[in-house]
Amino acid sequence: MRKYLHVLGIGIQNTLVYRVNFLFRAAFGLIPLMGTLFVWRTIYADKAPGDLVGSYTLGAMVSYYLLVTFVDALTAVAEDDWQIAADIKDGNISQFLLKPVDYLTYRLCLYVSGRAIYTPMALVPVAIFAWTQRAYFAVPPDLTATLGFVAATLLAGLLQFFLAYTSALLAFWVLDVSTFIFILFAFEYLASGHLFPLDILPPWLTQALYFTxxxxxxxxxxxxxxxxxxxxxxxxxxxxxxxxxxxxYGLARFVWSRGIRRYSAAGG
Amino acid sequence: MNTLRRYVSLWVALGRISLVQEMMFKLNFILWIVVEALWFALQLAFMGVLYSHTDSIGGWTKWEVILLSGCSQFLMQLVSIFFMTNLTNLSELIRTGKLDFFLLLPVNARFLISTRKFEVGNCINALLGLAVIVWALVELHYRPTFAQILGFILLCGVGLLIHYSWMCLLASTAFWTVRSQGIVWGYYNLFNIARLPDVAFPPGVFKAVFTFVLPMLLVSNVPSKLLVGRLQSPWEIGLLLSLGLLSFGLSEWVWRRALKQYTSASS
Structure with a gap:
């Protein structure tokens, strides 16, 4: 266990090196979001007062996007998938096959430490932004919702990591995984509700998406x-x-065990 | 005239090399086209969802906004074809000192660095943007005059000039900071607001900055408005033109200042 704590420490140090870069990214990312919110506000302004979109009031809609930004800061994979793919392509994983270190746990530690540093960084611009929209910002209705939110966000982070990890493992089979990762990311962006709340879609479509x-x-x-x-x-x-x-998790383990058989340790 | 011909033939030669290089990895070439097309489809889907809940956004109907998305996509793809890769590479050239090589060649260094590589695959996606524009015009039952079409093409050219100037300017910061890819990508991120109708933005700091400083809310809005006959005053065209010249002048000034204090690495 101690060795993985060490990995956590290294991950934190590595992330801190690029803190300005992170701050920039978080701030730049907010501008398109503000654009989207302006558009929603114009749509609500054109409607009769009290009219809803799906079951969202303007306030609920703005809160939705703010929370998406927050959950995203907590759970998004930043460079992890690219690094994993590069490790495989360049033969860097050979050393993990020789050492008593489990690669998945190792990457998970790096992911957690990356998030631990990125989130406070990202929260600076997000908090400023939330403050400008404070009229719409609400706390969860009760304790159950708060706890449920914390649990669901943690699980979302794990799920996000396993999905990114598995898709990066495609590097065992193809030379350049970036296109596959981008294609998967496009689906994720739409189907996870980043672009708009899924329940403003026709109900059958929302239900279908919840099967994924x-x-x-x-x-x-x-x-x-x-x-x-x-x-x-x-x-x-x-x-x-x-x-x-x-x-x-099962898929990640399975794909790894299949991939490792094909692994030719290029350059290692 | 002779100089111009020399530069055009140089440009064509660079384009041919890029095409040959791209074709070496055919599958990847096709997959990148799919990726870009998918993201474009995603934006159109978003607009579709918005308009399933409303009939107009600040007076813009569904197909007008889709035309705007097409125009924005067209410009963004043109930037990708001609400049994006080259400008993000600039900081790498500076970091490694390879820039020296370009400065020694008997051509304008800025020209060569900005046009070295073509992303040929993005041509398909640029055409896709144009196709969506035509589709939207058909749905709108609007037939633009020849003058409108010509004006649209010219204004798109101005938009391209603005995007190029700003990206080059931001990439040039690498002469001082060595790392500038992040800033150039950040600018690319701003393309996301260029496809939204400008009337959706209330007057304020946000709108002023993205109209008069980084004219994101003009570059695709003005040509689109001209094409569908929504343009209220020629003032908007004048503003776009003058901002185009201003941005280009500014970026050229920064480029020269930057080169003057370039000391080269590892030589």
Missing amino acids: PYPYLCHFPVSIYLGRVSGAELGQGLALQSLWVGLG
Whole structure:
């Protein structure tokens, strides 16, 4: 266990080196978000007062996007998938096959430490932004929702990591994984609810999307926070989310064990 | 005239080399086209979802906004074809000292550095943007005059000039900071607001900055408005033109200052 704590430490140090870069990225990322919010506000302004989009008021809509930014800061994979793919391509993983270090655990530690540093950094611009929108910002309705949100966000982080890890392992089979990662990311962006709340879609489509793991990455935790999922539905959702995390873990292990057989240790 | 011909033939030669290089990895070449097309489809889907809940955004109808998205996509792809890779590479050239090599050649260094590599695959996506513009015009039952089409093309050229100037300017900061890829990518990120109708933005600091300093809210809005006959005053065209000249002048000034204090690495 101590060796992995050490990895955590190294990850934190590495991330801190590029802190200005992170701050820039977080700040630049907010500008398109502000654009989207302006558009939503114009749409609501054109409607009769009290009219809803789906079941969202303007306030709920703005909170939704703020929370998406927050969950994203907590769970997004930054460079992890690229680094994993590069490790495989350049033959760097050979050393992990020789050492008593499990590569998945090692990467998970780096991911956690990256998030631990990135989140406070990203929170600076996000907090300023949230403050400008403070009229819309609400706390979760009750304690269950708060705890549910924390649990769902943690699970979302794990799921996100396993998905990114597995797709990066494609590097065992193809030379350049970046296109595959971008294609998967495009689906994730839409189906996880980053672009807009999924429940403003026709109900059958929303339900269909909930058969995939994607909504559990973002839309599900945010909905808990907003009090839109509660009671039995909340417990059921968390159970399904845990199931997806378990499947993601199994898939990651399986793909690794298949990939390692093809591994030719190029350049190592 | 002779100089111009020399530069055009140089440009064509660079383009041919890029095409040959790209074709070496055919599958990857095709996959990149798919990636770009997918993201474009995603934006259109978002607009579709927005308009399933409303009929207009600040007076813009669905197909007008889709035309705007097409125009924005077209410009963004043109930037990718001609400049994006080259400008993000600039900081690498500075870091390694390879820039010296370009400065020694008997051509304008800025020209060569900005045009060295073509992203040929993005041509397909630029055409896709144009196709969406035509599709939107058909749905709108609007037939632009020849003058409107010509004006649209010219204004797109001005938009390209603005994007290029700003990216080059931001990339030039690498002469001082050595690392500038992040800033150039950040600018690329701003393309996301260029496809939104300018009327959706209330007057304020945000709108002023992205109209008069980084004219994101003009570059695709003005040509689109001209094409569908929404332009309220010729003042907007004048503003876009003058900002184009201003940005280019500024970027050339920064480029010269930067080169003057370039000391080269490892030589």
